Amino acid sequence: MASAAASLLARLSRAIGRESAQNELRWMRQALQDPSNRIHPTARTVEDMVERRIRGEPLQYILGSQPFGPLHLAVRSPVLIPRPETEDWALTLAHRIRSQAPPARPLRILDLCTGTGCIPLLLCRALPPGWAHATGVDVSEDAVALAKENARLNDVPLSIPTRHASSRERRANAFTPVRADLMQPDVVRQAGLDPPYDVITSNPPYIPKAEYDRLDASVRDYEDVRALLGDPVGAVPATLPEAERDKGLSFYHRIAELVRDEDLLGPDGMLVLEVGDGQADDVANILKRMTHLQQIELWNDPWGKARVVFARR
Incomplete structure (x- = not known):
């Protein structure tokens, strides 16, 4: 032995x-x-x-699993494995929300490219009961199925309480994952979204093609390219300026479009986007140019890299 x-x-x-x-x-x-x-x-x-x-x-x-803040998540290929830097800023966001006055109604949270559901599920677990009703959107059927499983594993209700629900059910934070393609023109209808939202979060695909081709095989061979590649073939927005092409920025441009054209973000709403190495300034400029969100902060990860662009109305 x-x-x-x-x-x-x-x-x-x-x-x-x-x-x-x-x-x-x-x-x-x-x-x-x-x-x-x-x-x-x-x-x-x-x-x-x-x-x-x-x-x-x-x-x-x-x-088959990965800790993530207070959560213990199931993970399966090809759904993206949650990273420590994402856990770090999600906890920071939960702390910032908790530091505010209790909301008069549950905050409406929208997580785009939700993957395992790690970000909205962490918020549902870390915020007091009755503070959060979250929706997660992902293009992958595998991701949506896994996000539902993770909600059950972490005792987060899978449906938003209705007015007919019991008082105990209405006090619970809840999460609903849905399948839809963020890059499609009708994604709001496709996903059944109901803007505006109080908090929008996203860890979108942001790796440029040249960098993706150099990734270790343990990433390229097991994790979904749709969760990694920032400029997917055939889905780069036509309105993306030439200077911003091939830099992994397509999804940030699309999110900014939705905030601008679909009124996705409500008054005093928070938009929180994870970014890749060296992308923070470009993403901040996209938001300023397209959404006129001027209250913008850059958050560093534990290794000193600008990892999050935080914007607020």
Whole structure:
């Protein structure tokens, strides 16, 4: 048994380094042995897990889960794995909302490109009961199904309470994920959206094509290109200026269009967009030019990079 364990450690160490291998083997064993785990690993043995990890599959897909603030999320390929920098700003946003006076009615939250549902679900869990009714939109059927699963796993109701609901149901924060293509002209109708919203969040695809082609195979081979590539073929807005093309900015341009043309953001509303490395100033300028939102802040991630463009009416 000891020699088998040593062999697994040696093989995994050659692939990812000894220190990482030691940590990951520990997490693999914990995931398989924890009887209270509501999210089961996608492999039955440590040996199978190690084989998949050596082939380059991300650990989160093998374990089947990823912590995210107060949440424990199910993750499955090809839906994008939530990143620590997203967790950081989502917690910051929750703290900012909590620091305000309690809303007279639940805040209407819209999350575009919702993926696992991590951002709106974190807000639903981190905000006091009755503060949040969230909608998440994603083009991927896999993502919408996973977001629904994550709502159930984290005890967030999946439908917005109606006036006929009990008082307890009306006090609950709730989340509804829907499938729709953000780049389609009729996305508001397609998704059944009902503007305006008090808070709009998004971690959209923002990686330029040249950078995408250089990504590690563990990302390109397992995570949905639609959640990564910022300028999808055939979907770059015709109105995107030449100077902003091929920079991964298409989705920010589209979100700005929706805020401007569909009145997506309500009075005193907050727009919170994650951005890629070096994109913050460009995205801030897109918002100023297209939406006339002038109250704009840039938030750094824990590694000192400008990671979020925050705008408010």
